[in-house]
Amino acid sequence: MPGRSSIMPVISFNSVDSALSSLKTCQVSINTGIEVTTDVALALTEHEGGSEEVSNMEDLMLNYVSMDRELEQFIQAVDDVTNQIKQERPERMPDLKALVDKRFNELKNLNNFEDLLKSDKFIHFKGQLKEMKKQVGAEPHNESTSANELDEDIAVTQSQRNFICPITQREMECPVKNKVCGHSYEEEAIIKIIQNKHKQKKKARCPVVGCDNGDVNQNDLSADTTLRRAIENHKKYQMR
Structure with missing residues (x-):
């Protein structure tokens, strides 16, 4: 029979999987916020709202894009840590929170504002505003x-x-x-x-x-x- 030292503990990640599922529902809320912000910004542009109002919507969109990015990075941090633990199979359960926080901070340190401006969701948002401005600008007023x-x-x-x-x-x-x-x-x-x-x-x-x-x-x-x-x-x- 194999010795006691050769028997590796089985670490359950059910709670981690459940937490990840909850986090992914947050993405749905963020996407809803992005859709609502887009609709409001387009409505303002369509009805010739003030540039300050539209600019506020752009700032709000950047906030949503930033939240979406950090949520993705946190989910990636959890995935990275759990995959590492599954491969290494430690003898005792490590401090998951500390490991995830460390990995999350590593990912966040790579962030910069320019990346938000180049993100697909913000570029798509700006493109839709541009198309709406074209439509409004093509209409006669006098x-x-x-x-x-x-x-x-x-x-x-x-x-x-x-x-x-x-x-x-x-x-x-x-x-x-x-x-x-x-x-x-x-x-x-x-x-x-x-x-x-x-x-x-x-x-x-x-x-x-x-x-x-x-x-x-x-x-x-x-x-x-x-x-x-x-x-x-x-x-x-x-x-x-």
Whole structure:
């Protein structure tokens, strides 16, 4: 029989896994905050809100992006420490909190403000604001009501084709934008295509005719809030 010293203790990480699950629910709350902040910033821009108000939304977005980054780093710190312990299999349970805090601080020390400005979520936010500013800037302000209505009709007709999903051929309700090629699709439709192709161990091509993007992944997709607002405004205009 093997000696007592050869029997390694079994360390349970159930509580750690439970804590990680709770932390990941916090990410949902942060993402909700990002979506709400984006909607408010776009609404302010659309209705020509003051630059200070929009700037406040940008600062708030940076705070959310910072929280998201630190939460990701804390989760990574926990993963790094638990993986290290599982590999080394120590004889007694180490001080997990101290080890995680040490690893978390190492990761945080690599942070800088410029990284926040270059993060995908903040760049996406600024891109949507830029698109909304273009839309607002293209609208006439000094013409008669009838001329405005005529221009509005033309603008709606020209942009309406962009509201149609290239997959379903119906007006989109939850559009997502592909950050690789810039095309937008109905979220459910494009995800279904990606999943079906991956089951066949194939790459999903962008369904837009003429697009050379031959490898569409879910990680490439992000909510196209600007387009969604344009579609909603178009529906309101039709009701009028």
